[in-house]
Amino acid sequence: MGRILHFQQLEVWQESHELVLMVYRITKKFPGDERFGLVSQMRRAAVSIPANIAEGFKRRGIRDKIRFYNISEGSLEELKYYFILSKNLGYIASNDNLMAQAETVGRLLNGFIASTESRR
Numbered sequence: 255m256g257r258i259l260h261f262q263q264l265e266v267w268q269e270s271h272e273l274v275l276m277v278y279r280i281t282k283k284f285p286g287d288e289r290f291g292l293v294s295q296m297r298r299a300a301v302s303i304p305a306n307i308a309e310g311f312k313r314r315g316i317r318d319k320i321r322f323y324n325i326s327e328g329s330l331e332e333l334k335y336y337f338i339l340s341k342n343l344g345y346i347a348s349n350d351n352l353m354a355q356a357e358t359v360g361r362l363l364n365g366f367i368a369s370t371e372s373r374r
Contacts, residue, residue, distance in 0.1 A: 266362040302329035
């Protein structure tokens with residue numbers, strides 16, 4: 255692909271952005287009384303993943319970059335728990351597609367962090 259100049263070119267950002275869109279679509283169907291509860295938490299955690307990838311991408315120091323990418327990893331794990339909770343509460347029938355996308359993002363993020371660390 256050549257040199258990556260913008261965070262939008264990163265596959266890990268693209269897949270995490272897709273995960274955000276999936277979260278927004280499914281949470282639209284949650285009960286209204288969850289709008290400021292679980293819906294807000296899920297959306298915040300989901301958005302944090304690509305947002306921290308974007309912010310880390312622009313940082314100059316490797317340690318600083320990795321710190322933001324690690325925050326993305328934490329938000330991803332938090333989001334996975336919300337998928338489990340949503341299924342257990344009966345808000346979604348299945349969390350398989352969500353979990354599969356989250357696993358894809360996790361694998362890409364892990365590889366991206368390893369690649370970034372190797373530049374030290």
